[in-house]
Amino acid sequence: MTGQVPLPVGQPVIIGAGLAGVMTALSTTRPCVLACTGTLEAMQPPSAASMLAQGGMAAAVGAGDSPALHAADTLAAGAGLCDPRMVARITAEGPAAVARLAGLGVAWDRHADGTLQLGLEAAHGHRRIAHAGEDATGATIMRALVARVRQTGRITVVEHARARDLVLHDGAVAGVELDIGGQEVMLPTTAVILATGGMGGLFADTTNPPAATGSGLAMAVRAGAVLGNMEFVQFHPTALSAGARGQRLSLISEAVRGEGAVLVDEAGARFTSELATRDSVSRAVWRHMLAGHTVYLDARASVGADFPNRFPAISALCAAHGINPVTQPVPVRPAAHYHMGGIMVDQQGRSDVPGLWAVGEAACTGLHGANRLASNSLLEAVVCGTWTGHELDGLTMNSAGQVQAGAARQAAPAPQSPLSLRHVMSRHAGVIRTEAGLRTGLLQVADRLHTDAGLVCAAVMLAALHRRESRGGHFRSDCPDADTAGIPSRLGLAELRTGLARVVAQAGPSMAPLSMNERMPS
Known part of the structure; x- marks a missing residue:
């Protein structure tokens, strides 16, 4: 679809066409808009991390396995920060999720007798990793679902579209600003679903697509949403x-x-x-x-x-x-591989901002806690995308107070994430962290809080600075032990600005030098 074709007004708008986004679109029965940064079929270069998934999707479908055992492994990996209720709900949906994808055209790899071929991955007590296309599971799943989206007339696909910001009216979502092929468009809607993926692209060494810079998280926190567990980054x-x-x-x-x-x-x-x-x-x-x-x-x-x-x-x-x-x-x-933090949501994917949902890696559901169990991310995307799609079915789209659609105009150049910022993140918020390094990193991004990338980098490092312990994907060499009780972290825009201002005010000539842990191996 091009920018010249009129866009439907007042429908739910799903930003992001990875697995979570397409499952949301396919699971609702109402007309909706699905916006993606490239073309829907884009595989090389990949526009969504879902397309890169190799191992598969975790689900308790093998002999001797059960959702309860899957939940126990998930809780153990999450190091005390999982939400046990969400873990139980999502792992219980694993077998149905495998069946649901098969019904949508995904050809799982099977033995000659028709049973699923199941792989074993780290911290799983059983072989429960269903895969398709051998080690190209993500691409295989996405090809099948993209084909189904193309066959579904109620889904309006908007390609080459990048969300710039949310539009609010009385504190609730009233629209979204989109850059569509270089044209800036304001699309009125009272329901936006952010499926924008993670922020791993902000590290120098990353397995993520270039677009995975946390833009959805930045839009959400500017609109008043709360970010949770931002310090927990999983490094593969x-x-x-x-x-x-x-x-x-x-x-x-x-x-x-x-x-x-x-x-x-x-x-x-x-x-x-x-x-x-x-x-x-x-x-x-x-x-x-x-x-x-x-x-x-x-x-x-x-x-x-x-x-x-x-x-x-x-x-x-x-x-x-x-x-x-x-x-x-x-x-x-x-x-950098996966971000356990994100926009804090409830069990239907709703954020604190009326009219704003988040699914997939952009969301903090409580499933992953401090450390994602291998191959649980595809499961979360399928299950939570399905739940959010069903939630949209019962939604009353309120047109009262909506802003008017704006005429398309030339969009400003897309902001770039400089390589220097990625090196700041890898050096100071990487596999091993210290207070001195985090403070140095925060000072280096302090003047970039007005950009999406700078805001997200600051949120990760500030949350890591505040967590004076080591747990899961967050390791502080100056605080190597875990505290007695893990407490999920929360950051709103006000806390982020206040915390960063405090770090800047405290900086001075007495600041400790960087330790050897901040060196970057060649």
Whole structure:
């Protein structure tokens, strides 16, 4: 759809066409608008992190498994910050979510007898990772759902559209400002669903698409929403360490370690437990790199000649960099992968701002707590997108007080996230953090609070500064132990501005120098 075609006014507007966004659109029965930054089918470069998911979707569908066991593993990984009610509800929906996707055209990988092929990933007590297209699960799922969206006439797809900000009337959502192909349009609506993904693109080493800069979080907090658990960033321990620094890194799925691959250094020595939680494995890899080692993932003995068949997409990624995982260990390094924090929502995805919902990685539902259990993100996107879609069915779209649609005009240039900002995040809010480093990072973004990227970076670092403990995806080397009771963090715009102003006021010549933990391995 182009900017010249009239847009429907007064319908729910879903911002983001990853798995959470398309599931919301497909699950409601009412007409809606689905806006995406590229084309709906865009796979390369990917416009949504869902398309990059390799391992699969966690669901208790195997023999001897149960949603209760899945919930227990989720709670353990979440390190005391999960919402047990949401964990129980979402894991209980796992088997139905697998069936729902199959009904929408997703062809799950199955054994000859028709049963699902289930993988094992870190911190799971059972094989419960359903996958499709072997190690290209996300792309396989998205192709099927995008085809279903194209067949659904009540969904208006708006491509090459970037949401700039929310429009409010009496504190409630009244519209959304969109940049559609270089034309700025104000679309009136009293229901906006943010499915804008995470903020991992704000790190120098990341597995995320370039658009994953937390813009939805910035729009929400400016509108009055509350952000939760912003300090908890999951770093995947095995991103392919090849190519130029500052580029998106390709993921080497945890499923490879689930099949027995081991982490070794240049001498071939193992140094950690490969199937521990992601945060602990990432720290082990990071520390080994800080000590001057190069780290590799070695699947030669465990997978060997079957690697191209078992992991065809990863084989192709490696081959593009001249690496053959059948005969060579694969160089890896930690990279920002998933954000457990986001816009705080209730069980239907509603934020504190009337008319504003959030789903997927943009939301903080309470499922992940301090550390996401592997492959729970696709499950959350499917289940919560479905719930929010059903919520929209019973919604009364109030036109009273709506602002009028604005005439299209030339949009201002899209703000860029400078590479220097990404290096600030990787250096000061990365795998291992310190108070001194976080304060330094906050000072370096203090004058960028007016930008989406600067606001989100400040929120992550301020929340990390306030949490004087180590838990899940948040590790402070100056506070290495967990507190006795985890308390979810909350940040509104006022708290963010006040906290940042305090850090700036406290800065001075007595500020402690950076520790060795702030060094960046090459």
